[in-house]
Every structure is written in structure tokens, then in C-alpha cells.
Amino acid sequence: MILTSEQKLFTDSLASFLSSHLPVAALRVLRDAPLSTAYDRDLWRQMVALGVSSITVPTALGGAEFGWLAMGAVAQEMGRRLSPTPLLSSAVLAQGALIQCANIDQINRYLPDLLNGSEVWTVAFEECVHFSPEKVSTKMSARGLGGGKCMVLDGAAADRVVISALTAQGQWGLCVVEADAPGITQTPARLMDGRQYVDFEFTDVPQSACDWFLGETVATGWTQTLNQGMVVLAAEMLGSARELFERTVTYLKEREQFDVKIGSFQALQHRAAHMYSELELSQAAVDAALASFDSGRGDHSALASAAKALTNACFQLISDEAVQMHGGMGVTDELDIGLFLKRSRVCNQLLGNAYWHRRRYAERFEF
């Protein structure tokens, strides 16, 4: 992608911030932290001060309107360092749902606190073990909101949660609740990528605690929010894959066996060259999807699915090859390689595995 000099300046400053404050070593600290910790909130506030929560927000709403290519570049920098931040959960998904699904009063009420970092949100849309956002049984009744959600990203650290649910009349919509509203039980878990995922149970959450986004545009807004989340996640995965690839190529140039650098073996050279071609192919798919969000042209769902499906496969290939090419060291905890490998498999399931995306892609082209 080609960024403007303004976008470049912005992403460079964020990259250097991440290098000093959230290198891969920070993830090692997080995985040993108490279950309630999802990320360093103080560092997130500092990133917000640098502008990370307002990248794609229109200037009319108080944002920077830097565009999705810049968002993708920031996500890639986070991916390079496996940085645990609520970029995806709050700044892309929750904030995106608010901007694209809520009415203007709701936007005015909530958005400023998200943009200035005094609040952090997340989204709860998953009820099954496989991504299926269309399956919603969480429902409002006379007693209040009842049901449950799983795999809520950074859920225990959020101030508010955007939940996909049915109204008492059975109408699908999104509703915002405070994370500590009465009737909400949270069960956090740390998955193998070291990040926090939370199961939510809703038992009679009072109607008065729920602020609903309803109306004709909610469905398309939510689909678009998920598309944006998929592509930002794909960009982050691509950053991880690129970091891992570069570390592996460096290792091929350093490691000696049989008195030569192992990178001189043609079998390994061809596999490395193949990885590189897959990496750039995925990058092209991700950039195309990001660019389509900026231009408003193209089939966003098809482009997002292509980006996520190809990046799933690419990150999986590169993480497998990185472990294999690092030999015995590749399976140790001392090297970071394993952290990337485990992140790859978690990301594969987040926001749709490759099968889900290939099926949706086929549906978009009516076959």
C-alpha cells in the first residue's frame, strides 16, 4: 500500500511507541498476569492520545478521518509485536457498531468518551463454538435480557458491551449495556495466545440498563462493522506473519549446519520464496479490502472474506514453516516463534475461519 506522508508520519510514531512500550515481551508479561487483565489500560490511553481511536472516524464526529489504509498499517504494526490492545474490540468493532448502527443522539452521547480514551468497549456477538454472527438467541423479555455470549474479546476490561440480541418483540438489534450492570456474569479465560476472552451470561438484565440500536440500517451497519473487523484482524495477522517470516529468513542466513548456512539449501530457499509470495498475495487482498472501505466501492463482504481467508492460510503456513525452519529452537518457549504460532490459530477462529469465508465468498458470487 502507498500511504500519504501524513498517514506515514502517524503510523511511524505509533510503531515507535509500540516498540518502546509493547514489544513481544509485553505479551509474556500479560499471559502470567491475573485473568482479569486484558491489556495495559494506561498504555491504551497514551495510544489514544496519539490518535489511535479516531483513525477512521469522520472529522464531523471529531475523528481524524485518516482512513482504513492507515488503520491497516497500525494493525500490522501491532501484529508485528503481538501487542495486546483493544484496537479490534473497542476502536474497530464496538466503535464501528456505534457509528454505523446507532442514532445520532446515541453517537453524541457515547463517542466522545471512546475517542478520548476515558471509556473502552467491546462487542458480544458469538454464541457458538464456530463464528456464526447470524445465530442470536440472547433475548429481551418482561424479566429483562437473558442469554449468553462467548469469546468476547477483552471482555473483562470493557466499560460497556455492545450485544447482538433480540428485542421482546423478536426484532434483531444491538444493545449497549454497562459491563457491570445487574444480571451480568463474566467468566474470563486466557487462551493460548495469552489474550483474554470472556463468556458472558445475562440473567434478567433490566431493560433500563439496555440502550438499543434498532432500525433499518442496523443490519447493514453491523455487517459492515464485522467486515471492517475481519480486515483489521487480517492486517494484524499479516503483520505477525511478516515479522515471523523476516525472523525466519534472518535465521536461515545465520544458522550453520554441514559447514554452510542452511539458507543456501535450495529446498529451504524454495519454501522461503513460496512463503514470501503467499505473504504478498495476502497483503494485496488485505490492501484491496482496506482501500474498498476508503473508496466505498466494491463488494466489501467479498473483499473482506477474501482477505481473511487468504490471511488465515498464509499466517498458518508461515507460522508452521517458521517453527520447522527454526528446528528444535522453534518449539521452545524461549523463542517467540511459538507465541506467533499460537496467535495464528486463535486468529483463524476469530471472525470466521477460512471455510466460513469461502462459503460467504461463494454466496456473494451466487455459486
Added chain:
Amino acid sequence: MKDRDASVSFRRDIKFWLEKNCPISQRQPIVQKEQIWGGRQRHFHSDDARLWFEAARDRGFTAPEWPSRYGGAGLSVDQAKILREEMQTLGCRPPLYDQGLWLLGPALLAFGSEAQKLQHLPAICRGEIRWAQGYSEPCAGSDLANLQTKAEDNGDFFKVNGSKIWTTKADKADWIFCLVRTDDSGPKQQGISFLLIDLASAGVSVTPIPLLGGESDFCQTFFSDVLVPKDNLVGELHGGWAVAKEVLRHERQLMASFESMAEKPKENIVDLFKQHIGNQDIHGISNTDVRDRLATHLMRDAAVKHLGERIARQREARCADPGLPLLMKYLSTREVQQKNEIVLDILGARGLSLSSPDDPELYDSMVRQWAFDKALTIAGGTSEIQLNIIAKRALELPFSGSS
């Protein structure tokens, strides 16, 4: 903003011009025998084909990006892209097919003398002279620099002896650009020269080579004491390898975009899938399996095109990542072959006959395409050679004993 206005008005002009000058019959999917090839044996399949060729030629659109003094239209990269897009939208066929246009021209622009450019480039753009490529030899395929066709100093001439293989359409060409050995005393890359040879010269003979798909365009071209004027040397004596690499770079790009040049299938693969498999679970082939493979292929195919556009944008913005163009041939030829394999699976027993190229039978032409495209990962540098080049140049991995 000014740039955008200019490109909008350029696009409007182009669209208007194409609609006025490209006959409807020339906006149909290309059929191989209706391709417009230049040269002394030039022949047009129809009056419309001639009209379209002449209009494009006079406007410089046979070589849109070449300078107008050499017969091109002198368009910028962006303008040429607009032209391509508008031609694609209307479905315009390429107005001229020629290896001189695709391969020799760019090399002459980079390495030719002014006299050579003026002699050859306009004749190429105007479709007057048709070129063949003389690179590979029976003992010099992937190891191209091992070539043995000799050009000895013979006063004002070189005397050429040897043979070139895989000389595509050489039996219909007027001239051939060849790599010849002018010195065998040093490293093999250093004694090679780049020579332009008139195929009408005494001592030249051409024999076609049948391939696994039946008749083919490939030939072997033999040279026996052929005298070639020394003015026909391009670049330095013994310095032909640099010119050769420039041609190969363009050939790789060409191979990467081969699909757009080839005969368009009368039906696209999605329609084929819907017609023959659709939502049914046919015994022996599950629609979900094929759908999954097809979706993967279409996603990758689209991404290859996005990558190509990214390379073009980087080139225009002068911030090119030199590693990326090396990937295109490897990636795109794989996808073409992948598509063909899915087609064969969809067609089942209907897709197993080659018959003859003149047979209008739809499925047979798809099988011929499958057979022909097996050459894509071999010609112009095999996929393995592409991986070697990527490893060496883009990844800078240590020398492995093979280049």
C-alpha cells in the same frame, strides 16, 4: 484535483474514441484464429478486424506506452491503465499480437541504438514485421546461459550456426531476435550477444514441434552459415546477457498476464460450476468440495490482480519494491493451472477429449487450454527458476550453487 479532472476527461475521450473506432465484432471474446498478428504474412479474418487494427495503429494504440516518434501513443502509466480498463469494459480485442511488441520493443527501447529503434520499432507498431524469440536451445533450457549457437566474426557480418528451440510461431515470423555465443573463453554469461536476424536470410530453416495437446505454435529454428550484418547487434558485443534479462523481465510480466491475452473461454468457470454441479450433491463429486476449491481459486486470482495493480501503482509513484514483480509469474501461472484442473473436475467425463482446434466444441477447447497451460510454469523460466530468483534477489539468501 487537477490530475483527477485530467484523468476523467482523458477517460471520457478514450471511451468515445473506442466506441467510435472499435467495431462491435471486435468487442467479442477473442477467438484464437481471429487474433490479429502483424508481419509480411499478415492477414485479417474480417474487414472489421482490419478497420480496428488500422484505427488503433494510427492512434499509436498498438503500443500505447511507447514514444510517439517510434509509433507508440506516448501515454503515461496511468493513461495506459485507463486505456486498458476502458478496452476491458467494452471488451475490445487487442488490436495487434506480436512478440516484437511485447518482448523485443521494450529491450530495444532500453538498449537499442537510435538507428535500430527507428528501423524496427515503427515497423512493429504498424504490424509490418512480425518477430520470433530465439533463446532456448536443446541443451540450454533453465540453464539458458549454456547456449551454444555460434556467431563468428566474418568481416562486416557475423556467421551464425546452431539451432533455437521453442521459437513460438517462428514459421510465421519475419525476423527473430537471438542470443548467440560470440566468445566461449570466459564465464558463460559473458560471451553472449543479442542479435537481430532476418528469417528470410539464406541458411535459415524452421520446423514445427507437436506438443501433448496436439499441434502447437512451437518450432525449432536452424541456422546454417547464416550471414548477419554487424549493425544488427543490440547492446555491447559479448554484452547480450543484460539485454536478455530485460526481455525475460518483460516475458515474465507477459506470462503473468497471459490469461488476458489468451482465448477467452466462452463460459466462465462459475457458470460452468452452476450448470454442471450447482447445489446438487452428485454422486462422486460433492458440490461443497468443489465450491470451496473454486472460492479459493477466485480469491487468489483476484489477489494476483490486486498485486499487479499494486506493482503498477508503486512504479508510478517511484517507490517500487523490487521483490514484488518477481512473484507475479510464479503466482499467476499456478492459478491458471489450478483453474484448469477445477474445470476438468467439473466436466468429468465430458472434459477428456482434445479433438482438433477447429472443432467448435466448447469443452474440447477447455481441455486444449488445460493441455496448453501446462507449459506456463515452464516457459519464460520455470517456476523453480522463479523461486531461485526470488530467494536470491528478494530474500538475499546465500548462494546455493544454482542460479
